Amino acid sequence: MTKFAVTHVGSLPRSQEVVDFIFARERGEDYDGADFDACMARNVAATVARQKEAGVDVVSDGETSKISYATYVKDRYTGFSGDSPRNAPADLKMFPGFLERLANDGGTPKYARPMCTGEVRSKGQGELQKDIDNLKAGMAAAGVERGFMNAASPGVISLFLQNQHYPDREAYLAALADAMRDEYETITSAGLDLQLDCPDLALSRHMLFTDLSDDEFLKVAEMHVEALNHALANVPQDRVRVHICWGNYEGPHCCDIDMAKVFPILMKAKARYLLFETSNPRHAHEWTVFRDRRADIPDDRVLVPGVVDTTTNFVEHPELVAERLTRFGGIVGADRVMAGTDCGFGTFAGFGAVDPDIAYAKLATLSEGAALARDCA
Known part of the structure; x- marks a missing residue:
């Protein structure tokens, strides 16, 4: 029987020790670089070990050293400075009382989102190489053979670090694609899978492009995928994962664009593994999009639904996890489905709706459900 492999979206809860170091760097405070590096190495090893214990087959470094999955680029690339105004998703604006409650309860993470104010260029891959070395060391210690590393897509960078330098969005995306290319190639050259986080293909519809029609937004999203594919020109497709989501927050989500509309664009991404939300109650029904459009799913794609x-x-x-997985196994075959999560558990350092121990309990139930689904396949 085919075993459903188990993975997740990438970010995991960080220890307080890690968070303190990251925010010391974020605030420009003095800290010991050697102690920082030792802390990250130690915590990545622990994070990988906990994933192995929970039954995860394809592990990550938990994005341990990063302030967030997108804005970390400000520390590794030139051209970013200052800060930018926050723009709440449209669904939260519809319910201002709930939005205020989130803010008052600390439900809105606080970190710098600088603007692009100059030419975007890599500062070198030194910090990335440390992340790679830490992950590979953790995998070796835990006896894990397969791992992946997250990287921001050009589109998601343009969503959170908006442009004040390049003449238009297309030029900014092109510059980001050229700048990020080496990061992507460095990750796969190290023997790791590359995961591109692309909430810009869904979340940005109700966060940044609310003034557009759906059709107009889809043209923007297509431009984002074209930029991404350009950056991946030298990366083997079978080493690439793409994650799409509507925002990793508890909220109404009543302004989310339908999966049926972004489905064709998702299929154009140069990626073998497609990660997407199916546990979010606003999108749990959309497994039927994949069922009804089976002919439009290329044969080389592997579906990684968030279960x-x-x-x-x-x-x-x-049993619920197994039920969700077997639906997709019935569409493309169990050998082309992996068990995943809707999003990450530590999207922003020091912020997470899910208790750290419960996050790993969820990964354990993910593994248990994948085993049940194998028996049903």
């Missing part, structure tokens, strides 16, 4: 949620502290029953 556990990452915004609540419910621990899903393994």
Whole structure:
């Protein structure tokens, strides 16, 4: 029987020790670089070990050293400075009382989102190489054979670090694609899979492009995928994962664009593994999009549905996980489905709706459900 391999979207809860170091760097405070590096290495090893214990087959470094999955680029690339105004998603604006409650309860993470104010160029891959070395060392210690590393897509960088330098969005995306190319190639050359985080293909519809029609937004999203594919020109497709989502937050999500509309664009991404939300109650029904458009899913794609949620502290029953997985196994075959999570559990350093221990309990139930789904396949 085919075993459903288990993975997740990437970010995991960081220890307080890690968070303190990251925010010392974020605030420009003095800290010991050697101590910082030792802390990251130690915590990545622990994070990999906990993933192995939970039954995860394809592990990550938990994005341990990064302030967030997108804005970390400000520390590794030139051209970013200052800060930018926050723009809440449209669904939260519809319910201002709930938005205020989130803000008052600390539900809105606070970190710098600088603007692009100059030419975007890499400062070198030194920090990335440390992340790679830490992950590979952790994998070796835990006896894990396969790992992946997250990287920001050109589109998501343009969403969170908006342009004040390049003449237009297309030029900015082109510059980002050229700048990020080496990062992508460095990750895969190290023997790791590359995951591109692309919430810009869905979340940005109700966050940044609310003034556009759906059709107009889809043209923007297509431009984002073209820039991404350009950056991946030298990266083997079978080493690439792409993650799409509508925002990793508990909220109404009633302004989300339908999966049916972004589906064709997702299929154009140069990626073998497609990660997407299916536990989010606003999108749980959309497994039928994949069923009804089976002919439009290229034969070389592997579907990685999010079969556990990452915004609540419910621990899903393994039988529910298995049920969700077998739906997709029935569409493309069990050998082309992996068990995943809706989003990350530590999208922003020091912020997460899910208790750290419960996050790993969710990964354990993910593994249990994948085993049940194998038996049903």
